Amino acid sequence: MQPDSSLAAKTFEAHKRLNELYGIQPVKGYSDPMHELIGTILSHRTTHANEVTAYRTMRERFPTWEQVRDAPLSGLIDAIQTANYPEIKAPYIQNLLTHLFQERGEANIDFLDGLSTEDAMNWLTSLPGIGLKTATILLLFKFNKPVLPVDTHVHRVTQRLGLIGPKVSAEKAHALLLAYLPQDALVLFNFHKHFYWHGQRICTWYYPKCNECVLRDMCDFYKAGGAVQLSSTPVRKKKSTA
Numbered sequence: 001m002q003p004d005s006s007l008a009a010k011t012f013e014a015h016k017r018l019n020e021l022y023g024i025q026p027v028k029g030y031s032d033p034m035h036e037l038i039g040t041i042l043s044h045r046t047t048h049a050n051e052v053t054a055y056r057t058m059r060e061r062f063p064t065w066e067q068v069r070d071a072p073l074s075g076l077i078d079a080i081q082t083a084n085y086p087e088i089k090a091p092y093i094q095n096l097l098t099h100l101f102q103e104r105g106e107a108n109i110d111f112l113d114g115l116s117t118e119d120a121m122n123w124l125t126s127l128p129g130i131g132l133k134t135a136t137i138l139l140l141f142k143f144n145k146p147v148l149p150v151d152t153h154v155h156r157v158t159q160r161l162g163l164i165g166p167k168v169s170a171e172k173a174h175a176l177l178l179a180y181l182p183q184d185a186l187v188l189f190n191f192h193k194h195f196y197w198h199g200q201r202i203c204t205w206y207y208p209k210c211n212e213c214v215l216r217d218m219c220d221f222y223k224a225g226g227a228v229q230l231s232s233t234p235v236r237k238k239k240s241t242a
């Protein structure tokens, strides 16, 4: 199916304005692909600072990947406790490492560079605990593959603007938004980063700062009075938005 040309134009216009606001960034992730992979698992619903602490503590206590794989589960949970849901993430990490050692003989995913984007995505998402967001972050940040990670901030801002429908899930948004953009890692990295920052800084879950927003004149949510409604709603405890 052909992408909607007016939505594609709107998406690109929003991308252009955020490029001007935040500046174009070089594609950049952690230097080591395994660090990016495990770090992305740790980052789910966790602040960056807490993710970094969890990763550092884990590597200090278990310096090799074999040691992480074979660590007592309670010990690994304790090591990564600054990340939210350590009791879920620790088994994911150990299952992933077990799978990698069994299949490849080592904890090394550099071979993904030589695979097509589709094959690399399929391989990653077949692993335990690796969803679309983790796979796309890894492939874009570390291997410059043309994929688009959609986290909670990217999802919220693109939905409010009307680039995706109100019922479109973050998973479905990956492919929909990707179809509106050039298949270029630099463009996609900046789209992801800028919408992520915009969601953190301006288009926050409660009380979005619409008066400061460079996208206001093209925002469906703003035009429909959504921000005014939110500002008159008592604040509930907000979900963590890593």
Ligand code: SF4
Binding pocket: 157, 160, 161, 202, 203, 204, 208, 209, 210, 213, 214, 215, 216, 217, 219, 220, 221, 222, 227
């Ligand atoms: Fe978000 Fe308001 Fe900007 Fe729309 S105008 S994108 S709701 S901050």
